[in-house]
Ligand SMILES: [Zn+2]
């Protein structure tokens with residue numbers, strides 16, 4: 806996010822901007838989402854469209870912080886669980902149970918992994934580190 810007072814890019818959602826000393830969301834001069842200059846009375850950033858009210862900014866930045874971060878699940882396990890049972894036994898969706906995504910796991914089992922297509926898509930996601938767990942965290946770590 807960006808400090809709404811001085812416009813400096815900040816990592817995470819700090820209470821105080823280390824560049825200017827103000828509360829980053831209390832300022833009115835810059836957009837917290839894109840860093841563009843904003844009019845003091847503007848409620849919405851003209852450049853990126855986010856709501857500039859402090860409550861709106863707070864909800865958005867904490868939601869973004871929650872989705873950031875890396876899962877503790879193993880990328881190796883998820884990749885193997887996606888590929889091996891499907892290739893050898895024709896059973897799809899096991900990796901989704903591992904991820905805690907029970908609903909879509911059952912759906913995958915019943916549809917044979919979308920007749921294989923869903924399995925291939927999930928496999929590409931898993932192996933490239935773009936699969937997400939139930940908490941929406943990316944599974945990037947190969948370590949088991
Ligand atoms: Zn600042």
Ligand SMILES: [Zn+2]
Pocket residue numbers: 836837838839840841850851852853854855
């Ligand atoms: Zn903006």
